[in-house]
Every structure is written in C-alpha cells, then in structure tokens.
Amino acid sequence: MTDLLVHPDWTYQTGWRFKKRPGVDQFLEAVAPPQFEIVIYTAEQGMTVFPILDALDPNGYIMYRLVRDATRFVDGHHVKDLGALNRDLSRVIVIDWNEDSVKLNPENAFKLPRWTGNDDDTTLYDLAAFLKTILTANVQDVRDVLNYYRQFDNPLEMFKENRRKFLIQMEEEQNKQQDNSKVLISRWKPSFLRNR
Numbered sequence: 001m002t003d004l005l006v007h008p009d010w011t012y013q014t015g016w017r018f019k020k021r022p023g024v025d026q027f028l029e030a031v032a033p034p035q036f037e038i039v040i041y042t043a044e045q046g047m048t049v050f051p052i053l054d055a056l057d058p059n060g061y062i063m064y065r066l067v068r069d070a071t072r073f074v075d076g077h078h079v080k081d082l083g084a085l086n087r088d089l090s091r092v093i094v095i096d097w098n099e100d101s102v103k104l105n106p107e108n109a110f111k112l113p114r115w116t117g118n119d120d121d122t123t124l125y126d127l128a129a130f131l132k133t134i135l136t137a138n139v140q141d142v143r144d145v146l147n148y149y150r151q152f153d154n155p156l157e158m159f160k161e162n163r164r165k166f167l168i169q170m171e172e173e174q175n176k177q178q179d180n181s182k183v184l185i186s187r188w189k190p191s192f193l194r195n196r
Contacts, residue, residue: 001042004097006052007117018052019117023124030128032061035135039064039085041094043071043078043101072104079104090141093134095127107143110155126156133163 002008006018031038038061042049046067053065071078082092082105089108096102097114110130112123139145149155 001040001049001052002044003114003116004095004112005040005056007115009117020056021115021124022119022121023128024056027124027128028057028059028061031131032059033063036131037064037087038062039066041066041070041080043068043080074104075100077101077103081105082108090143093131093142093146107147110146110149112156113154123156126160129163130156130159133159 002018005021005024007021008016009019010016028038040049040053040062044067046065046069049065049067053062056062066080068078070080070084072081073079077100080094080096080101082089082094082102085092089105092105092108093110094102094105094108095110095112097112099106099109099111102109112127115121115123134142134145149158152158
C-alpha cells in the first residue's frame with residue numbers, strides 16, 4: 001500500500017499525512033469487481049491501514065484487507081504468503097515495488113517502481129490497462145504473462161510499447177481489408193448495376 005497507492009508526506013502546514021497517488025480512484029473503478037477481486041495485502045499495522053483505506057476507497061471496491069498479522073516473517077521481512085489466500089495462483093497477480101515482500105511467490109509478482117510522491121505519475125492508468133488486457137485476453141495462467149514481463153527493467157513501459165505495436169498492426173490490417181473491399185466493390189459494381 002505505502003509507496004504504491006499512497007505516500008507518507010510531511011509539511012509544516014499539515015504535519016504527517018498520506019498523499020494519494022494520481023489515478024487511484026480511476027484505477028480502483030477500472031479494476032473493480034466483478035472484473036477483479038481487489039485485495040490490499042500489506043505488512044503495515046491494521047490501525048494505520050484501515051482509516052487510510054476507508055478514505056481511499058469510499059465505494060468499497062477493495063474486497064479484503066490483509067495486514068501484518070496475515071504475513072509471514074521470513075529473513076527479517078514481513079512476506080506476503082499467497083498460498084494462504086485460498087485462491088488459484090494461476091489467477092493471482094500481486095503488485096508490489098518490494099521484491100522481499102513477495103519472495104515466497106515471485107512468479108505471481110508484478111513489480112512496479114516505488115512511488116515517491118510525484119504528482120505527474122501515470123503508473124496506475126497504465127497498470128489498469130495492463131490488467132484489463134490480461135482479462136480480455138482470457139489468459140489461462142497469469143504467471144506466463146508475468147514471467148515474460150519480468151525480464152524488463154520497466155515492465156509497464158514494455159507493455160505500452162507492445163500495445164502500441166499491436167494497435168499499429170491492427171490498423172494496418174484494417175486498412176488492407178478496406179483497400180481489398182474497395183477493389184472488390186469497384187470490380188463488381190458496374191456489372192451489378194447493369195443487371196438492374
């Protein structure tokens with residue numbers, strides 16, 4: 001949650017507060033149930049997390065909130081154990097910036113850069129497009145997709161590039177089909193008109 005959806009921020013005027021990442025509202029709405037089951041799984045304490053999530057998600061898109069008590073302490077880190085979720089792991093994607101938090105299930109992890117509070121961030125918009133693409137492609141095992149993107153330093157940038165290439169290819173095919181149909185129409189139109 002911290003440095004993924006919110007970032008702790010301190011100023012003399014406000015003191016400590018959590019700053020909401022740009023696009024959080026649109027992201028939650030875009031991946032809301034029934035498309036996805038949204039679970040916040042964090043190593044932070046519940047007394048910190050619950051008020052933040054209440055403010056962050058007034059529409060109730062987040063279905064479950066798992067806090068520090070639901071993690072395992074391994075090698076000095078609180079680790080998210082996806083096996084304890086009682087879900088088919090071929091359908092589970094855990095989004096995190098910290099590799100240590102997901103080291104029990106690295107094949108299910110989609111790593112994002114840690115958000116430092118900048119206002120020009122568009123990561124959540126791109127992430128929503130990535131998740132919706134996986135959904136519409138009806139991927140049988142999300143780990144295959146995640147393994148492919150894991151090889152890149154910035155997987156979301158590579159996804160955007162792949163999507164751009166795909167759209168160009170689709171547009172070229174559509175233009176080719178239109179050109180072919182124009183040729184067919186021009187060949188058949190005179191004879192069609194003569195038969196009337």
